[in-house]
Every structure is written in C-alpha cells, then in structure tokens.
Amino acid sequence: MSDLANEPKTSRGPASTYRVQLRPEFDFAAAAGIVEYLRELGVGALYTSPILDATPGSTHGYDVVDPTRARPELGGEEGRAALAARLRDADMGFVVDVVPNHMSVEVPAANRWWSDVLRHGRDSAYAHYFDIDWSRGRLLLPVLGDDAAVAELTVDGDELVYHDHRFPLAPGTENGTPQEVHARQHYELIDWRRGNTELNYRRFFDITTLAAVRVEDPGVFQATHGEVLRWVAAGEVTGLRIDHPDGLADPGAYMRRLREAAPDAWLVVEKILHPNEDLPQTWPVDGTTGYDALRELAGVFVDPVSEPDFTALAEELGVHTDYHDVEETARRLVTDGILVAEVRRIAALLSAVDTGAARSAVAEVMIAFGVYRSYLPEGEPNWAAAVARARKARPDVNAALDALDVAVRADPRGELATRIQQTSGMVVAKGTEDTTFYRFTRFAALNEVGGAPERFGVGVEEFHALAAAREAGRPATMTTLTTHDTKRSEDVRARLAVLSELPGEFAEAVERWTARRGIDEPSLNLLAWQTLVGAWPITPERLHDYLDKAAKESKLRTTWTDHDEEFERAVAAWPGEVLGDDELAAEIAAFVARVRGHGWSNSLGQKLLQLTSPGIPDVYQGTELWDLSLVDPDNRRAVGYETRREILSRVVAGELPEVDDTGAVKLLVVHRALTLRRDRPELFRGYRALRAEGAAASHALAFHRSEDLIVVVTRLPVGLEASGGWRDTALPLPEGTWTDVLTGRRAGAALSTVLGRYPVALLVRGEP
Template identity: 45%
Template structure:
C-alpha cells in the first residue's frame, strides 16, 4: 500500500523520461509512489490520456514501453514505486477512426465484427447503424457539396476502400464499394450525420455527453481481459503497485468489476490484491458501498471536509445577502440545480433518456397489466425521476434484491418527482420506480435488467453535467465551495464533524486516498484556501467589491451579467500571485466558465456579443492600474488568513487517515484554475533548489518555502513512521483543545500515539478574541518534537501560542 502519492500528468509535453528525471526529487520530497495519469495509448496529441485508443500499447507519444521501462527503473533506483490511472468505462472515437482498431472493425463489419461486444451499441435502431455525428452540415448537403469521397486504397489494415470527409476517415462495408456514392453511404454499418443529431439520436453509450468517448462493455469477460492485459502484466511484474479507477459509476456493474479486478491482481494463493481506489463522488453523507472490494475513493469526500474547516460558517448569511444584492438573484442554489439538471436531461442527454423510455415502453406493452402506461407518461416520469435523484448511482444489481439504502434513495427521489407530476402520472411513476428497483416483472426479461443498469448509468451524467458543469458555473456566493463532490450550500466544517469523518475513515477505509487538488478540480487548493478567507472578511469584501465595480465602470458593457462579473473578481483575488493572472489564462478560463454556465453562450452556439463583453471587461480590468492597485491592497489584507488556511488544510490532508496525494507542483503555492490551466508545466528545478536550501538549514523565505517545508516534512514523517499513519495500528483520535480556532488530532496507537497534528483555523475570529492567550491543547504523555521547527515539547497541557509561534501549523512527532 502506498504511504503517499505524487500525481504526474503524463502527456507528449511531459513524457515517461521527463517523469523519470524527477524520481530523485520525489524521493527527497518524501513520497512513496508516483501516481501516473493514464499510461495506455490515447488519441494522438492527447493532453490527459483518458481517451484510450489501444489497450495493448503504452502511450507512444510519452515514450512507449521503452520509456515506461526507463521510468520504472528510475523510480526503483530512488526507492519509489508507481500507481496508474485506469479508464475502464470508455475508449476514444478518434479522428481518424482507424486509430481505434476495435471501433474500426465494428464500423466496417457491424454486429458481425469480432469486437461488436466491446461497444454498448443499440443495434435495434431502424437502419441498424452506429451514428457518427461528425458532419458540419446535413448529409444531403454534404453529398451535394462533394465533401465526401471514396478512396479505394485507404484502409490502413487491409488496403481496402474508405470514405473520406476532411480529416475523418471511415471504412467501407465489403461489397458496397461499387455503389453510387449516396447508396454506398446508406449501406454502411454506420450512419454519417450532422453533429447536432447526436444529442437526439445517438445509439451508443458514451462518457457523459462526450460523443468522442464511446463506452465499452467491460462487464464482458473477454473485453475485461483484453482491455486490462497490459496493465495486469505491469502489476504482476511490479512496475505498477496500484490502480486508480476512473468513473466506476459508468460501468454496468461497478461491484462486479472491482471483484474481478481484486481476483486477477491477487498475489499467490490467498494473497492480497492490489491497492485500488475509485473516482467515486459521494453526495452529502453518502458512504462508499461496503461490498466494493477496494481501498476507498480518490478523495473528494475528504477534500470537502478539509476545506470546510477553514470556512467560517458565520459568513454564510452576509455573503448570501451580498450576492443577492450584487446580482439580483435570490434563488436558492437548489433551484439552479433543478433547472440545470432538467436542461441536461431534456437536451444534452435526450438520446440516453429516449433509450430508457424505449425499454420501458416495450416492457409495458408486453405486460397486459402495464399496457396502459403511455410512452409520453413514461417519458415524463423518467425525466422527473432523473432530475430528482440526488446520488450518482443507486447500486441496484439485476437479479438481486435492491439494498435498503438504494430503495431509500430512489423512493426519496420519487417523492420529489411526485410533486412535479400530475395526478394521472402517479401510477406510472410507481411502475418506473419499481422497475428501477428490480421489484416487478419477469426475472427472465432482459429488458428489465437492461433498464435497471441503464437508469443508473444515466444518473451519473445528469448529476455531473447538471451540477458540476452547469450549476457550479451559475452561482458564486463563494466559489471556493463550487468543487467536484462539493455542495456550495454546505458552509464550513466544525472540528467535531471533521473528527467524526476522519475516525470513520480510519475505521472503515484506512487506505483511501485523500486529496486537495486533482486534474478535475475547478480551482487548485491554494486558490480555494484564499477565497475561503472571504467568509471571515465579509464586510471588507463587500466594500472592496463596491470600490472595484465603481473603478471598473468604464470597462463594463451592458451585456455583462453581474454573476459573471462577480466570478471575475473572485478569480482575480484567488489567482493573484506577485501580480494579476495573465490575460491569456483569465480569458481562456472565462470562456470556459461562461460556456459551461450556458446562460448567455454555449460551446455549441457561442454568443459573440456576450463573449466580447466579457473579454472587454476582463482585459480592461487587467490593464487598469487603479483597479489592480485596489485588488492588490485587498489581497494583502487577507494574506495572513490565506496563509493560515493554505498551510492548515495541507497539513490536515497529509496527516489524516488515508493515503495523501500531492498533485504535481502543489508542494509550492499553486494558483491554478480548471483544466487545462492546471496542466501547465511545473518548474521542478526551482522546487528542487528550494528543497535543498531548506534541507541545508535555511529558514523559509516566503510562503512557497513554508508550504514546501510542511509538505516535505509531513511526507517524510509518513515514510519514516509508516506504522503511525498506515496499517492496522494507525489509529485516529481528536486531541482536546480549549478553543475551536485550533483543530488537532493524534495518529498511531490508541495508548501511545506517534504523531500529533495541529492547525490554526479561522484566524480573523481568533484575533478578534485576543489571540491564543492562555489557550491550550493536551498532548499525550511523552516528549514531542516539532517536525517543522525542531522545538521539543513535553506531554500534558501545552500553550497553543508556544506550539504555533513560528507557523500556524505544527506536526509533533514522539521522541524515542
């Protein structure tokens, strides 16, 4: 099991050899495992690797097998190992399609292809063809314009004919190559169509609403074996020692997949399986299913609780009032979520909903007791049930009784949907819920089993696209809370709540991953930490906003929405370094944010006037010295509090139960936004230089050094005292403090813990109450040395002012 991981984004610009060059630095930093983004061959030029095209090869643009072997050797020489990201749910639909050999075969041979079972295709559609919605205009217009052509020797696999459409290439079904072009196009196992057709008529399951990521049926043993063979070889050879599973909720049977993975990764008879964590978003108080054989999640549940420790709950009401006053929007966040999910269900995921309704309609038509439930009624009930679902999945398995929690989740959603449906639809809703819970119908009806699975596979995309990728971009009371797996209405985490959560992890999921930044986070940990301090500076924030808005009046076009403007100000504050964020980065982010919001402009129908107004405002602000001076003054005001939150949340993450991951570069202050901003190059030479200086005895020169000190000393403590932080003896216990402005806990044995972590929280309220004064915490018996300062303290009551004299955090390790 890893003691800690360090996330590396492998891509053409950061290859396996580039990663290998940092093995010595990672070892010096204190991590035990390099955590690699997907390593299998992705679509050409991929910057992230989640668009796999070939499971049998390692990423050739990152160095291929030879480069990976060199990385493994370098890690081994440095005393490190590796874990890797796995993408079991989907493959890329690349351009050209021939880059995906399995997909190419299915496009060419249809259901007769040896790879037909790989893809989740609905072959029951009228023309029995896979929809390829890639055309810039309707098919008739494309043919009339002569944009399609037949190349009689372009097939890369057998030299046969292909169809060409600009950069797109498609195979030709054998025996159709001599037909007139229009007939030839009509006789293929795929249907070429205008790109706008996809949302309504797509007949293959995809990743969320991304047409270029086609789902694969990893529940098929042959597909599992073929798609995991190389990864399993790397595990069995020791070149990988763990796996991170991407989006398990998209699978037909997540539990079954994890069971299979545990079986094939077990070492020897009765040996333990590989360390596996899953990218599972847990909503509210939801917990990971206990019957999932894995180590835990990738850490979004921990991220939310850790960040909440440094948010002042008292700031919720004033920030809500300020937001309403600034934007004129008084709607609760739940209303925006409902609206956004409904838009996603009725538009972006229309094809998925249509497939569910088709299944229900067929089931009901063939059952005389259910025949009077109309297609329209079934559609309305499915829509309302999906909108009302508050979880990514309900975990119902065909052929098994639905777990009690799954029944509760679905029936709660039904109770919400019931209020939105007319009286004549209530019985239909009951039928839909009963079918989703596997409670009615013939156990031999494969359509019911398919509906049970597909309904759950649709819940996740509705949640993700509706909340994280829409509503989160429409509501900015405090954008630090608009995070993956988070809830912007959940304002702050009390120490008692955190202790309860951490103790549960230590008991149930001690090897789960914890994180603060990932490739998917909307804002880096340090941007969120700075913005979290606004909860303590509510009056100053309101005054600053009023001043900035007045100073920036000349840059504000009439089209600019007040919510977008508020996002600009929060982004400017959150990303302020030695100066403001660059125009290039800010404009790219704002374009993404406004298009994701879908209020004024979208990816598919950009509104040039609105986007120009946003660009004019942003560039105007960045070029206005008076505005920037005012923002700089405010950033300086909140800097001490931001420092406290930044260092505090990092220490908590690195020392709480679980396996902490450090996202690339975040051992220094990192002020990144959502991808691709968070995939910018990392200056490892600068990090190595700073670490060497600290190791040579230099005092931290700035906040970058302070964060590096906290990260390196905490990671080294974990590695040197692994039994204190991992394994069966790594307990967790709150350490009593006389004030809520400190959070402290002990790790290790219950009777004689080996480490105590202490972090300051809400420093503004602390200062208002006179500082630490005589406040204390009670250390376990023994002698304790601070890993950051080297100062020793005795057991028993200890003054917080003494423990936290130099830094707002302390990591105390037992001496002897």
C-alpha cells in the same frame, strides 16, 4: 492510547502518492527524471494519468484508443518499463489511472476495434465491445456541419472522407458516387447537432467522440485490462485508480473481478460521494480518490457565520441563491436538452407506458437523485428516495413512475435498471458539477468536485467525527486537495476561505468593482471577482480562458454549441479591461495583499491536515509550492521542477523558510510530513481529537494520530488576529518531551509558542 479510532491499523497502500499528468511533452522519461526528487521529498508512489495508447496528441490520456499497449507518444513499452524499474530501485510504488468506461473514437483509424465495427457493422468481432443500439439499422456518427453536408463527402481509396474525418468502407462498397457509397455503409454520417437527441451508442457524458465500452462482458474486460494486469502481476504497477465507475453497468461486479485479478494491488475509485454517503460495502476496494475528504479538509477553514452575508451579496447582485432550485433547473436542462438520446433509449424499455409519460418519468427520477447513482439492489434506499421526490415534483406522471419503479425493482440487474443507473450519474455530474457550480456562485470556494455549496463549511466537531470514521472504515482511501478535475487549486480555495472572515469588506469591494467594470451576467460577474482575488496575480490570457469556460459551462448566456457571440466578445475583453485599469487593478492588488498572508495560513493548515489525517494523501503535481491554478487545462501547465529541487535541497540542509510568496514553507511542510509518514508509519495509526483550552481555542484544530504524534493547525486566522492572538490558549500535551518536526524545536503547551514560527505544527514525542 486505547481510544484512538480503530488502532492499530495496517494497510496495503503506499505511504503517499504524487500525481503527474503525462503528455507527449512530459513523457515516461521525464517522469523517471523526477523520481529521485520525489523520493527525497518523501513521496511513497508515483501516480500517473492514463498511460495506455490514446488519441494522437492527447494532453490527458483519458481518450484511450488501444488498451493493449503503453502509449508510444510517451515512450511506449520500453519507456514504461524503464520508469517502473526506476521506481522499483527507489523503493517507490507505481499507481496507474485506468479508464474502463469508454474509448476514444474521434480518429477511427487510431482505434482498430472501432474501425472494424465501422467496416463490418454488427458482424464485427468487436461489435459487442461497444454499447450500440442496432435497432435503428445503422450506427449514427454526428460529425457533419449539417445534414446537407453529405454532398461534400469524397472517397479516397478504402475510406470515406469528410474534411479531416476519414472513415473505413465496408468491403466491396467503394464504387459509385460518394453519396451512394455512404448509403451502403454500416454507419450514417449526420448533422453533429443530432447527436444529443438521436445517438444510438452510449457515450461518456455528452462527448460523442468517447464511446462506452461493455466492460461487464468478461471477454471485453480481459481485452481492455489484460496489459495493465500484466504490469500488476509483474510487480511493476502497485496500485490502480479507476476512472468513472458510475458509468459501468455493474460497478460492484467490475470491482470484484478486478480485485480477483489484482489481489494485492491498492485500488481506489473516482467515486464522488455526497455528504453521509458511503461506498457500497460489497466493493472490494480501498477507497475513493478523495473528493469526500477534500470537502472536509477545505471546509473546516470556512467561517459559517458569514453565510447570510454572502447570500445577501449574491442576491443584491442578482445571483440565484436557492441552491436546490438552481440545481434542479440545471439537471432538467441536461435531461431535456443534452442527454435526450439516453432518456429516450431508457424510456423505450417501458414499452407498456405512453412514450411521453415514460420519458418524463425517467427524466424526473434522474433529476431527483440525491446521489450520483444507486447501486441496486443494495442501494435501494437511494432509488426509493429519488422516486418519492419525482412523484412529488410530477404527480401528473405518477402512473409512469409507478411502472418504472415496479420494473426496476422487479429486475434490479436488468437492462432498464442498469441503464437508468448509468445515466443518472451523467445527469447529476453534468447538471451539478458542470452547470450548477458555475451558476450558484455565492461562495466559489465551496463549488468543488464532491463539494456541497449549500453547506457553508465544515465544523470542527464534524471534521473530527468524519476523520475518525475514515480511519475506522477505510484507512487506505486516498485524500486529496487538488486534482486534474478540481475547479480551482487548493491554494486558491484557501485564500477564498479568508473572505468568509471578511464578508463585509469583500461585499463592499465587489459592489464598487461591479459598478466600475461589471460583467453583464450576475453569476459570472460574482465568480469573476472571486477568481481574480483567489488567483491573483493572473495574466489576462489565463483569466480569459477560465471565464470563457465558466460562461459556457453555466449555459446561461452562451454555451459550447449555441454561441452568443456579442456576450462572448464582452467576456473576452473583460480581463484586459480590468487589468488594464490601473486604478482598479491597484485596488484589487491591495485587497489581495490584505488577505494573502491569512490565505497562506489556511493553505499550510489544510495541507498539513491532509498529509497527516487518516487516508493516503496525494500531492498533485507542483502543489508542494503555492499553486494558484484554475480548472483544466490551466491546472495541467508545466511544473518547474528545477526550482523545487533547489528549494528542497535547502530545506533538507536545515533551512526554515519564511512564510512568503516563494512557497518554500509549503514545501517544507510537505517534505517533513511525507518523510515522517513514510519512515515512521506506526505514528499514523489511529485518530483522536485533541481540544485546545483558553480564549482562542476555537482557532486551533488538533488531533492525535498515535500516542506519540500530535497535529495542530490554525483556523480562521483573521478572527484570531483581531481577538489578540493565542494569549493564554494551550494544548494539553501528554507527559514527555515533544518536538515539532517542522522546526526541530521543543514544544510546550502554550500555542503562542507551539505556533510561534509557523501557523501549523507536527509534534512527535521524543526526538523526531
């Protein structure tokens, strides 16, 4: 089949990955305990959250305090080595999450580098490890309840103490009152509210307890990566997932240095690509962590015809429906209220420009970015587009914009260009993912990391084009449907996609429900009803935690730092009131029953697409069964592996589960697809669209991965059922005998037969 995209293809990556969230309650030993299960499931590599030493008690590991050792709370070096050996014996890879951009400074005593900087100031051997602006004199630490709380400080030995916070003292400064001792330190404790406006060290987004690391310095790179690279050199770690590359001073140079140090490792980066954006060609990496593929895989199950209906519903309820206006407002909130210190630091580099105009110009360019950041000089078109949009939005500061543009272009690797690029990603992420996605709630299934909520779904032809491009360009990129960062799990999105086929029914239901027990904030109200339908059944506690986070992230009526207590009490009471209203709860349950089966069809369809389309698929912990999790920390709940082992044993023995609420059929699909991918990799090289013929052809999505492998899934199942099913629709199969790997049954051309048992099929020519 010569027209298969870029066929044949080889790759250094694993056949697939399975992501686990390690924590003290699920440590290296626990991960080793599921290796046999994962191997039998068909997984190619275990993929873990960060495993270097982190803040005591950390539940996620991204708050690294010591990159020179495996985390003791997970089992330390002994536990890590035992896990690596277990994986090697199972012929599985080991992929580790690496955090190069920042370290936790929440507990100074836990971070010996930061503690040394606090003790010795700019004379510390580690002062250059962190991105600190010493021009103010002292390092500002925003931890006090207010500035007057300096009176509450005490001295305990060689530490300055403020309640639970303890800070090291500079040598010879321990005498006198606590306030006098404080005045002698290389740091100054200030009101926590001043952090957003006055902070003089770079942080991770708006989190002052995560201090940025200058990994662009070769010595700092070696100090922070030496241990992980030792594991790679020993063959114990086979792949690296790089967290938040947009925060680095020079991501391209970092990637090249990392590739030189780990020439054979599979490297993927947590880079969020906007539609039509590609990774810079100069990055020697295998791809992204898959959010771009997520948008495509989930979007093809959304019916674009219903966009006007959802817009009308949102407008009727009072939800803003101009996406770009909502996004611009949210980003401006970030530049003007959250990342003020960062904007000021950048603007100060334009010394010849009026201070106010410089700040406005810097903020406006970052608000105007169409992507997370430009990578100058190669990303010049993105920079130019942002400047042009800024000029249009703020002609009153065009002179400052001109000066900024000239300065950045003159030295694209200089401090000004570097800092504005690092910060633009923060503005976009905080403004779009963490604010807009909780305000623009027209159709929540689209509000996903890497998503484009203003684009109502993905067409079949677009899907094929993007899949073929992925196979041709980066066949070893990761693909995903659920991660620890997704706003909702793949199965919640799959169920919500059904609503795009029932816009009228859903609108009528939401209008009734809102009249009965609505939330007094339109965007949260619409999001809440979608969440109830998507995640049903859900406990009041889980729903409360989600809505509390959503309300604060939207920053409309309350925030994490500026609370509207009365509104928060009303939101906290809402889950109990709704679920305790028997009549209303019964009506919601009946509506969910109407869409549940179609949601299962969508879930199986998008999962099989992910597991078989170009790229290396990742299965997030527990999602081999139905998983109706919401945003973190809900999606980091413990996984019941005993249940999964028992179901897998039945599937391996030949059981063909029903499509029901056990989710066993999803595990069947995952097992058969991953096993085939691992055992017969030659079947997964290439890509060519295959188009069904007949009355219901638009409801089938099919493609070749090779001459001998065909994937076919059902889309828009409500419309398919309403139109009378598959009828005469057929798939033009090439000559030969075709067998469905999922069922073991021979397959003919008629889709009514191919998709008779399940809404998806994985066809292999000959015997599987």
